[in-house]
Structures are given as C-alpha cells and as structure tokens.
Amino acid sequence: MSPRLPPPDADLVERRELLDAIGMGRALRRMAYELVERLGHEGDAIYLVGVRTGGAHLASRLAGMIRESGDTPAPTLGAVDISLYRDDVFHGLPKPEIGPTELPESIDGRVIVLVDDVLFTGRTVRAAMDVLGDYGRPRAVKLAVLVDRGRRELPIQPDFVGTVVQTAATESVRVMLKERGEWDRVVLRERRA
Amino acid sequence: MMVFPHKHLLGIERLAPEDLTTILDLGDRFGEIAARPIKKVPTLRGKTVINLFLEPSTRTRTSFEIAAKRLSADAVNISGASSSTVKGETLLDTAQNIDAMSPDIVVLRHAQAGAAALLATRIRASVVNAGDGAHEHPTQALLDCATIRAHKGKIAGLRVAICGDITHSRVARSDVFALAKLGAHVQLAGPRTLLPAGAAELGATVHDRIEPALEGADVVIMLRIQKERFGAPLFPNTREYSRYFGLNERRLALCQPDAIVMHPGPINRGVEIDPAVADGSRAVILEQVARGVSIRMAILYLLGGGEAGAE
Amino acid sequence: MDLCLRAGRVIDPRSNFDSEADVFLRDGRVAEIGPGLAGAAGPGTRVLDVRGLWVMPGLIDLHTHLREPGQEYKEDIASGTRAAAAGGFTAVCAMPNTVPPNDCRAVTELIVSRARAVGVVRVYPIGAVSKGQKGEELAEIGEMKDAGIVAVSDDGRPVMSSELLRRAMEYARTFGLPLIQHCEDLTLSQGGAMNEGVVSTRAGIRAQPAAAESSMVARDIEICAMTGARYHVAHVSTAESVALIRAAKRRGLPVTCEVTPHHLTLTDDACAGYDTHAKCNPPLRTTADLAALQEGLRDGTIDAIATDHAPHSPVEKDVEFEQAAFGMIGLETAVPLSLEMVRAGVVSPARWVALLTASPAHVLGLPGGSLAVGSVADVTVVDPESSWTIDADALKSRSKNTPFGGRAARGRAMLTIVGGNVVFAEEKRFG
Numbered sequence: 001m002s003p004r005l006p007p008p009d010a011d012l013v014e015r016r017e018l019l020d021a022i023g024m025g026r027a028l029r030r031m032a033y034e035l036v037e038r039l040g041h042e043g044d045a046i047y048l049v050g051v052r053t054g055g056a057h058l059a060s061r062l063a064g065m066i067r068e069s070g071d072t073p074a075p076t077l078g079a080v081d082i083s084l085y086r087d088d089v090f091h092g093l094p095k096p097e098i099g100p101t102e103l104p105e106s107i108d109g110r111v112i113v114l115v116d117d118v119l120f121t122g123r124t125v126r127a128a129m130d131v132l133g134d135y136g137r138p139r140a141v142k143l144a145v146l147v148d149r150g151r152r153e154l155p156i157q158p159d160f161v162g163t164v165v166q167t168a169a170t171e172s173v174r175v176m177l178k179e180r181g182e183w184d185r186v187v188l189r190e191r192r193a
Numbered sequence: 194m195m196v197f198p199h200k201h202l203l204g205i206e207r208l209a210p211e212d213l214t215t216i217l218d219l220g221d222r223f224g225e226i227a228a229r230p231i232k233k234v235p236t237l238r239g240k241t242v243i244n245l246f247l248e249p250s251t252r253t254r255t256s257f258e259i260a261a262k263r264l265s266a267d268a269v270n271i272s273g274a275s276s277s278t279v280k281g282e283t284l285l286d287t288a289q290n291i292d293a294m295s296p297d298i299v300v301l302r303h304a305q306a307g308a309a310a311l312l313a314t315r316i317r318a319s320v321v322n323a324g325d326g327a328h329e330h331p332t333q334a335l336l337d338c339a340t341i342r343a344h345k346g347k348i349a350g351l352r353v354a355i356c357g358d359i360t361h362s363r364v365a366r367s368d369v370f371a372l373a374k375l376g377a378h379v380q381l382a383g384p385r386t387l388l389p390a391g392a393a394e395l396g397a398t399v400h401d402r403i404e405p406a407l408e409g410a411d412v413v414i415m416l417r418i419q420k421e422r423f424g425a426p427l428f429p430n431t432r433e434y435s436r437y438f439g440l441n442e443r444r445l446a447l448c449q450p451d452a453i454v455m456h457p458g459p460i461n462r463g464v465e466i467d468p469a470v471a472d473g474s475r476a477v478i479l480e481q482v483a484r485g486v487s488i489r490m491a492i493l494y495l496l497g498g499g500e501a502g503a504e
Numbered sequence: 505m506d507l508c509l510r511a512g513r514v515i516d517p518r519s520n521f522d523s524e525a526d527v528f529l530r531d532g533r534v535a536e537i538g539p540g541l542a543g544a545a546g547p548g549t550r551v552l553d554v555r556g557l558w559v560m561p562g563l564i565d566l567h568t569h570l571r572e573p574g575q576e577y578k579e580d581i582a583s584g585t586r587a588a589a590a591g592g593f594t595a596v597c598a599m600p601n602t603v604p605p606n607d608c609r610a611v612t613e614l615i616v617s618r619a620r621a622v623g624v625v626r627v628y629p630i631g632a633v634s635k636g637q638k639g640e641e642l643a644e645i646g647e648m649k650d651a652g653i654v655a656v657s658d659d660g661r662p663v664m665s666s667e668l669l670r671r672a673m674e675y676a677r678t679f680g681l682p683l684i685q686h687c688e689d690l691t692l693s694q695g696g697a698m699n700e701g702v703v704s705t706r707a708g709i710r711a712q713p714a715a716a717e718s719s720m721v722a723r724d725i726e727i728c729a730m731t732g733a734r735y736h737v738a739h740v741s742t743a744e745s746v747a748l749i750r751a752a753k754r755r756g757l758p759v760t761c762e763v764t765p766h767h768l769t770l771t772d773d774a775c776a777g778y779d780t781h782a783k784c785n786p787p788l789r790t791t792a793d794l795a796a797l798q799e800g801l802r803d804g805t806i807d808a809i810a811t812d813h814a815p816h817s818p819v820e821k822d823v824e825f826e827q828a829a830f831g832m833i834g835l836e837t838a839v840p841l842s843l844e845m846v847r848a849g850v851v852s853p854a855r856w857v858a859l860l861t862a863s864p865a866h867v868l869g870l871p872g873g874s875l876a877v878g879s880v881a882d883v884t885v886v887d888p889e890s891s892w893t894i895d896a897d898a899l900k901s902r903s904k905n906t907p908f909g910g911r912a913a914r915g916r917a918m919l920t921i922v923g924g925n926v927v928f929a930e931e932k933r934f935g
Contacts, residue, residue, distance in 0.1 A: 084234040134231040305824040306708035307778030328708025391702030
C-alpha cells in the first residue's frame, strides 16, 4: 500500500519575501509589547501556549522577550500538538510525527494565549482549542499569530498579529525559523504551474 | 513523517524493523494520554472497531476496547467460540456478516493459526490479529518491546530469556520475531516436550533447562503453562514443573542484577513464577498491561486513519 | 467403429516397445501395432493422427476417492470418471471411505452397478479392511471379493492395531487380495494439519512428525514378513519410509508402494500461507523427503504413481487451516505434474509410462497396463509438450480443490480410449 502523499514541498516556488530576519524580529517585539500591555497586568502571569511546531518556537521567543521586558511576572510557556485532533486525519496523508503536549501549569481559570506562525483556514486553531478543552477550562483563550494570510474557513480571528497579507488559494506562506536550521524569514510561495 | 504501509496487522514476522520502531515511538506518545484528566482524543471519532474474540480473553479484549474508546472510536465487542460447530456459523460467514456493517477495523482473536490472515483476504475492514492459535500475538510482542525499551533504553544487544511452553505459545513466536528484528539476543528455554521443531530457526538459541537462558539475562519473559496441557503426556504435574522450570528467587539471581521480569499474563502463581518474584521489585507485569493500551492505540491510529481501501 | 492411431510414439513397457508406429484397435482389443498400417485402413476404421504424441496403455490410478455413495456434492462416479478420462486414466481404483463405507457386498455392488451405468472409465472398488473402517472387526472381505473388490484398505485411516493388521493380512491373503495401508500412527500424528518442522513452527500450526508415517511402515513390514501377504504402502511421503521399503524389497518381501504427483512436486512451504488447498494427508514434506521420493522413483523402490484424488467442496476447504479437510483433487493434473520427473531426468519416458500403467496393474493384479496384441483396447495418448495453464474452474471434477491453479503446465492427455471407445478427446486437437 502506498500512502497518498501531499504535494511535495519541492513543487512550491518562492515568489517573494514577506519579512526578512529584521522584519520578523521587529514584528515579534511589537507583539510582545502588545501582550504585556493588554494582558500583563491582570494578576496571573501571561500563559503562552505554542502550536507545534512553528508556533511553539515563536511562543518560546515571545516568552523570552516578555521576560526581558521586566515589568510583568515571568510568562508560563506550554505547547500543544494537534496531530490527534486534526480534521484531515482521514485524507490519506502519511501521519506527522506526534510531539508531546506540555502544559506545565493547570489552564483552569487562566487566560491562555495560543501562538501560531501562520493563520490560514483557522482549522489548526480550532483543533488547538479542542486540545485545551481536554485539559481544563481556561477563563479565556486569545490568539497570537505572526502572519495572518486570510482565506478563513472558520469564524476565528487573531487578537495579536505580526503582519497581514492577502494571498491566493494556490499560494503558501512559510515561516522559516533558525530553531529549525533555517534563516529567519517569511516567504510567499506558489505551486509551480 | 511516519509511514506505516500496511492495511492489516497480522503478525510481526513480515514487518520491517522500521515498522516496529514507528509503533513503539507512537505508543510512547499515546501513553501520555493516560496521564491526562480527559483520557480521550477525537482522532478516530466516527470510526468503528469491532473486537471479534472467538477465544476467551478478558484482559486483551478490554485493552483493545479502552484503546479504541480513548481514540473516540466506537468499540463493539463480539465474543464467541472458535468452533463453527458450536455456534453453527463458519468464521468467514461471521466475518462477512460483520463486514457488511462497514466496520473500519476488526480485531480478531481465534483459536486457530492463520485465522486472521484468512479474514484479511475476505473482508474490507483492516484486521488486527489479537492472537491466532499458536501462531502470533503481535500487539503483545510490541507492548513487551515497549516495556523493555522504557526500562533499558534500547533493545539491541540485550539478552532476553523466554521460558516456558514455547510450542503452544504465540507470544513466544511474536516476541522472538520482534526482539530479533530489533537486535536482541533471544534465548528460548523449556522442557523438551514443550520446544517446537526447528525452534532455533526462528532466530533464537534454544535450551532444554531455563538456567542457561537466565544466565546474565537482561530481561526474562515467563510464559504461562496451561493446566490443560497436563492431559497430554507433556509434563507430569505442576509441582515438578515449578520445581525444575519455575522462576524463583534463586533462579532470578542468575540474571543481571537489574534484570526485569515480564509475563504476558494471566500468571499461574507458584507454577511458572513464584509469588515473591511476581510481586517483587523486578517484575514489571502490570506496567506491561498499561503499555498494552497505548500500543493498541498506536495500532488503531495507524490502521484507522486513512481512507478505507486506500491500498 | 475400429480405430487406428497413426504415427505416434508407441511406448509399451511390458512389451519393451518404444518406437513410432500405428496402433490398430478392432472390436475393443488391440489388433495390430506396426509402422505404416494406417494406409491399409478400410472405410469402417476411424483414423486419428497422433504424430508427435505418445501412445501408451491406458493409465491406471491405484488411489482415487469418488465420494459415491454419500458425498455426491463433492464428486460422484459420473463426474469422477469424467475427470479421470480427461486426465488420461482408463481405470481408477475407488477407495472405500464413502458414506456408508464400502465394507460389505451391498455397497460394493452399488459402486459396480453405478460405474457400469454412468462410469466413463473402468472403476475397480477397493473394500474396507474393517467394519465401518473403525479398525476393530474384519469387514466381509470374502463377500466383497465376490462382488468385485481388487484390494482392501481402510484408507483415510490407518489400521492401528497390530493384531488386526496381522489378521487382516492373513485373511486378505486367503482371498488373494493385497492390503493397502494409509500409514499414520494416530497417537504420534495427533491430528496434526501439516508436516512437523520449521515451517509449521513458524506458522504456529499443529503438525505431525515424519515418524508418524515411517514408524508404521516399519511395523507393517514386519507383519507382512510374518504373514506373507501382499502389502502396499499408499501415498508414501517420507525419506525414511522409502528407505524402509527399499530394505524390505531387498529382503524379498511382497511390499509395494505408490507416490502422488503432489508429493513429488511440492514441499511444506506450500502451507506457510495457510492455503488449505495444500493441506493433505500425508502432508507435504521437506525438500529432503522430496529428493528421496524422486530417488525412489528412479531406483524402482516406488512402484507406481497414484493420484489420491480427494475432492472437497468449499464448505470443507474455505475455513481455518487446522479445521479444513485433508486432500486435493489430482486426476487431471497427474500427467503434467508427473511428467516433470521425466523432464528433470529422474525417470525415462518408458519408466514414466510403466509407473502409471504396467506397474499399477501388476501391483493389484488388474487387467490392462499393456498394448500387447489381444489386450483390451484401453489406450491413452499424451502430448508431452502441450503447454497450458491449470485453471481449477475448467477442470471436470465437481470439486476444485487444487493448489495448482494458475500453474503453467506442460503435458496433457489428448485421447483416452476405453475398450476401443474414445471417452475423452482434447478439444483443440481432436474436437
């Protein structure tokens, strides 16, 4: 049996760079300031939960920036893996490696900030909210994304955004991260005709 | 990406070592779910898993049922007898009737070797072999490997002793296949009357006393000696068996000081294993049961995702 | 109508004849054999061109299960003899494990009369050794002999009791009947479904050791020595059995034996995938046993090739391996499979012919097995080169349980003639 694979990455061609390393850093710092400004004075520490794998790395960077800013308690950092909650499990894809879901403190009654790299259809965020629901009952869930590329299929909107881009359905937005051995940048790619 | 290019899980013999590692790694992930307050993920929601157990078994069936339910699948249990003369319907008729109701996975336990393979060629659902006669019990071998790996950090290079009624044991066969594929050195031991023809060619060294197998062993797997066996002239009685072939403290001392003691269950206290050893610090028998659920979740996930007939 | 078979290679081992010739059949007997006879054929003679084909005495199968009376859903005398004819056999010996078993004159007479009414080839019944084949009391062997049996056997089962075997041999000898034994010590075989060995251990299938057969062969040979009765080992399958039979023959004992085409061509590997069509008794054995059987053919230890044609329906076969019935059909695949022995150089064409004709006739004292002038006109014509694929559904047997489905075969019966009448003609060449 040969599993039906998604179109390989090799089919995608880079069209333009949306953010370079400096742009990314600036966008993340601005998001970190907004987080502190809007959530930093509520009482509990800010609780960032990254969506694996891109979102988890970004959450970790945001946590570092918030800690450096000094005027708020050190943030709590967790990560969720949504592989078991995806609604496309049955579409013949080979299965992604399943990473651990780690929530170091109880999420009951806390304001949780989900962090992801790209917000697209909204399905990943929906799955992430389902994961959280199986771990407890947050007081509220907020969403922070580096790139909002539009084309939503669900009524989900970010509370903290790095940059907004209009994209076509055939295009792909990829956040490349030094934690993954890549140069920090955000690129827009298109399927080769 | 994990790829598991199989529609069924019929045995260990035909799996590649990578397939085994995929399942073991996934089993560890699923083990975390048991530690959560809500022990459920929606992954197989809407999928139907039928446990067709035509040979008595409470623990394996329960394990599969819990595994299916923790993945949000619908689990249905059907018990019965393997002999069609008892229930009046052939295995194929039973299976095809069930298949007509479109289950996604059928988990079969049967008293005869080859039963799962027979089903796999005739129904549309994926088939998981939960034990077919004396042939294989792949999920048991996988949970055994998972337990060993968790305690020893690896499987390659370990000395593993499997002791008892090898002839009639599907666990022994699956364990030998799995452990050999993952690089362990397997010793099979038991009285000659319970050693099958050509056992050495399964991939293990064979002994007719258990002491040489236990010498320096990192892992000991004791097999259940079935009391029914004493009808045939295979062994005089349980007392003689436990005296000469049972795992007691004295024999356990032959193993490595940090050796672990395993058993597929149910154990016959005082026959193949002394109560003191079974309840002792080196026994990991209950942990095997826990890992059984996560391994079975991994199997159901690997077989249950993907469209039916995607092969 | 008289028949002339023109320009075939005529192989008649009993007359030591192997040469191109025409064969003239008149009034149901062999009238003349020689070159150039066809030219003299009159208008009342049908001439069939068999150039390039082998012409031999009609093949005789020492071991067939026709399943009538009682299991006609698997096969009956009509369908079984049709299959025999299509396989080139002009005579089959019908084993008695029918329902009810052939252990008395009434059942023997039933078989004989059914064969006369609907049989396409000759049917020689074999009577049971014991009542009901239960292995306890002697069956009515004398009466069955009068009704037409040619041997006694409890085939399907062995005669386990040494005492009963001794008495059966003595009694059968009185009536001039050989005893055919299915050698299997049931306490050793324990209902094992395949040969005990590496393959059965990997597959987890309950198995029977080779010694279950050879230990009984050894015992039986001693009882044969004691009683002086003619003793024939059915479907020999192990190297040890062959060695014992060889030694017995050297001792001058009246011991004979047969081997099936499937034991000459398959090993227990065929069971590794739980294919119930490969499940038979005695089971398929190892490559070493296969080699010993071939050597036994070569050096004359084995007297005959017999099919052990055992039809079963899907009810018996489409089940779990250990539960499936033992046996495979074999009448229509015997020729291509056994010809592989000729192609492999194990036996010569003449010896191959003898193994299926003169020798079986000799073992049971049957008429036939010869093309000598004056013999009954039972003739088989074989194309040793004909290439075909074995298609189970196309076989004439009512049952289709063969592991050879899909196998490329070389060699096929083209014409089967019983008493001067063509009872089978292969369509493409003679249709």
